[in-house]
Amino acid sequence: MSEKIKKYIKMLIASLGTVIIVIVCMYHSSCHITPEGIVLLTDSYSCPKIGEYKVEGGEITVFFTKPVVCEECFVVEASDDKEISSIENFLQSEEKIKVSAEYDEKMNSIRYRLASKTNIGKKYELYSVVRDVKGSSLSFALPFLGENDHLAGVVISEINEAYSKKDDMCEYIELYVYSGGNLFGLELISASDGKKFELPAVEVNKGEYIVVHLRKNEDNKNQISELDSNLNLSRARGSVNGARDIWIKNTDSCLSGSADIILLNNKAKNKIIDCLMYCKKEYADSNDNWKTEALIQTARQCVDLKLWSGEGKPSDAVFSTERKSISNISRKNISSINSENLPLNNSKCWTGTTRSKMSPGRANRW
Template identity: 60%
Template sequence: MKEFIKNNFRPFLTALGITAFVIICMYHTSCHITPEGITLITNDCKSAKIEGFKIDGSDIHVEFSKNVKVEQCFVVEASDDLEKVSSIENFHNCENKMQVEWEDDPDEFIIHYKLKEKTKIGKCYELYSVVRDSAGSSLSFALPFYGENDHFPDIVISEINEAYSNKEALSEFIELYALSSGNLFGLELISASNERHYPLPDIEINKGEYIVVHLRGDENDKNCVTEKGSNLNLSKARGSVAARDIWINSSESALNSTAEIVLLNNKAKNKLLDCVMYCKKDYAFSNKDWKTESLCKYAALCSDAGLWNKPCIPENAVYSNERKSISYVSRTNIEGLKNSPERNNDAKCWTGTAKSKMTPGKKNAW
């Protein structure tokens, strides 16, 4: 445990050596609750330092520079209000505190905190704790985290459009198909060419749903509505579909038209779930391996996870024999996935064609 925490979190937490005042100001400026942030409320200069932490669902493990004992601890719902910066007064005046159990590991200098109540999926929380070392010096801190998702759906990538045209109001999208019901929070889509991550929101979906994730959305466009409930007619922007629409707030190019690997990742569980590799025909014929470091890296990850049935190289990717390039790829074995636990996934399970054959939010056509 100690080695894992040190290897994964020590570089970030090195910055915690600066004063508590500066850290709180940084928190106030961003005010985004993330598993990577931590706020010092009060800090005796002689007290123990926080060396690292790990969040695992409702279990939170915090490593200190020396042995400490917990004097006080509870969890509160966090706020995105910029005026409500974490402070002792805010924590003590907060209602509806959630109780927390803890165990200390004196050999490892780790406190294991465990929530006694179930959190809401995707909700922001903060763990507030006061610890004291054997010399009497104390440290108060707030550690933000998200409510755990314990109900992930069985879901696959089913269709991709990489083409973008401002004149035609055509934008990149990734379609997903739900083989079972569940909540999307904690899942993300990744475009390997530019290593962009697109986190999916807290949405309950049903078995058999098609979900279209639009990769370029304008937050100022009131028609770009992410449909979180049962009403799937809220999104009116160009490109909206009859199925569930999710809009990513971005104006940047999302998918590469020459060569790309798209992945579906369970970030919360650190587990890749699905992928598709596609490229231009000339690229597949002229390159024995992917031409960029990022594509090579993610191809190796897909291979290690067993997500592609053949070696993850360009000649085994999806491409079109009829066209020099493709702007759309569609999965052809959705029906087979419904009835089989096996996840066949290679170029034979996909087809690459022109944008005129796109069927976002509908049963795939080819």
């Protein structure tokens, strides 16, 4: 421990009388754990305040508005059916993960190191009490999710943008796994309306096809997400035996029938890893550029990241020359995709087809 930190802690101990009074008040404070972010357990205006935080590499780094010393810290696994409503409940949690605290040079941030690994996608909460040199204290609960250090390598391999309530067919995006791992942290985004669909924490194997159904009817008990090794659980229309079916909790329309850009995004790193641009033939014929700023910006970003070749205009997108609309689009170069080689992605790698040639959960017919 540096001399600067030792000196700081001595100054903190000298103010212990003030700290004791604060502790008595604190233990009658209340908190409410929510998924939105940090929940403060004290509200004194003189307390240190949290600027921001990040979770990475088994560590949680919290930045404060003034120098602080950590008095107490540990992590507990959050329970879906039991709300932590007070500090007492937090402290009485039976299973705690030990945490060590390290400081930066100015002591304006604390790096909390977890003694044991968290489970991918599980909900956790960091509890900590920090104090400044005057004895003002801050206790807080910080919710976070177990990190994915074994991300699967996947690409978009097929989509269906058509929906039929009559025969219970819904929009889907098929993914191909070229490198095994876990899906947690990946999300699918429709640029036309900004809707995001997060993938669950599930282990997948190389060579798998995953059908992500983008609507779920809560009354249909056969729409079952297959999150383990049994790939024959889902019996609903559109399900594929032997392929992994994932049903997204969504009842709204998604995937534009006229023009859209689908993104596969690594949410943890805010990094787009694959994309698909498509539109109707008549849309491309009558528009030099996309009609919305969201589509224009997304197309530019995909081209800049070299995820799609060309200028990123509608004329560079996938469309059918035989039909006015596209209900299904398939990737043609799946066999050449592997962890060492992600081939160039452009409209020539895809084809718009009819529903009769849909192949969800199976190798594409191209």
